[in-house]
Amino acid sequence: MDASVDDDATLMLAYAQGEASAFDTLYARHRGTLYRFLLRSARDQALADELFQETWSRVVAARSRYTPQAKFSTWLLQIAHNLLVDSYRRKRPMADGDEAEQALGNLPAPGHEQPEHVLSDFERRRRLQRAIEALPDEQRTAVLLRLENDLSVEEIAEITGVGRETAKSRLRYAMNRLREQLAE
Missing domain, CATH: 1.10.1740.10 (RNA polymerase sigma factor, region 2, helix turn helix motif)
Structure with missing residues (x-):
């Protein structure tokens, strides 16, 4: 440390x-x-x-x-x-649940993205940033705490005031969503 x-x-x-x-x-x-x-x-x-x-x-x-x-x-x-x-x-x-729908509506439309092999590091980071922004609030918070602050699941649970398993689930769902978004 x-x-x-x-x-x-x-x-x-x-x-x-x-x-x-x-x-x-x-x-x-x-x-x-x-x-x-x-x-x-x-x-x-x-x-x-x-x-x-x-x-x-x-x-x-x-x-x-x-x-x-x-x-x-x-x-x-x-x-x-x-x-x-x-x-x-x-x-x-x-x-309500409309927040996730609104956030997903802000993603770039299919066909407006450049081919994977042409993406620069900047473009990849920007896509990741947009995908993170599109996550529901709880998932976005968990991902930001993990990726930007390198916090453990226990620390994320403590900061967000939820149980360890809830924090772990939010992180898992968020990471799965990010993988899906970035694979498109």
């Missing part, structure tokens, strides 16, 4: 004791990961910006209560995920 990850908890505890530079280090270390997670999960820059600020505000507010029970990055992403879920609930109190 990276030494910087090991001392995140130490930095947070130092920040709780009033060492502002410890927060600056944590912020510099985790801002990119947090923002990418929020932007790709929310798919709305204004919402991602708002949740990014709110997540860090919550970290600041919780500094005196912080106890290193999980990796700092796991704790940080859990705060962000909970804020994201809360924002969905405020906007759509009764979520």
Whole structure:
């Protein structure tokens, strides 16, 4: 494990004791990961910006209560995920199955894609990005946490507040969908 990850908890505890530079280090270390997670999960820059600020505000507010029970990055992403879920609930109190249909409707029409052998690395990454964006919210979150943050199923379950088997299923369904999308 990276030494910087090991001392995140130490930095947070130092920040709780009033060492502002410890927060600056944590912020510099985790801002990119947090923002990418929020932007790709929310798919709305204004919402991602708002949740990014709110997540860090919550970290600041919780500094005196912080106890290193999980990796700092796991704790940080859990705060962000909970804020994201809360924002969905405020906007759509009764979520329905139409979201997946809408997302799938945003995929490029068959016949408008270039042949596989001509695709550049950029085009392959863009196709993967579009396929991830088309996943239902829970599956997209699980995939982003796994692929971009290299988190375990247990950590994904902890962040998203579900059981290990549920997190594992979401990840499995998402990966199967991605394989199908990218095989087309």
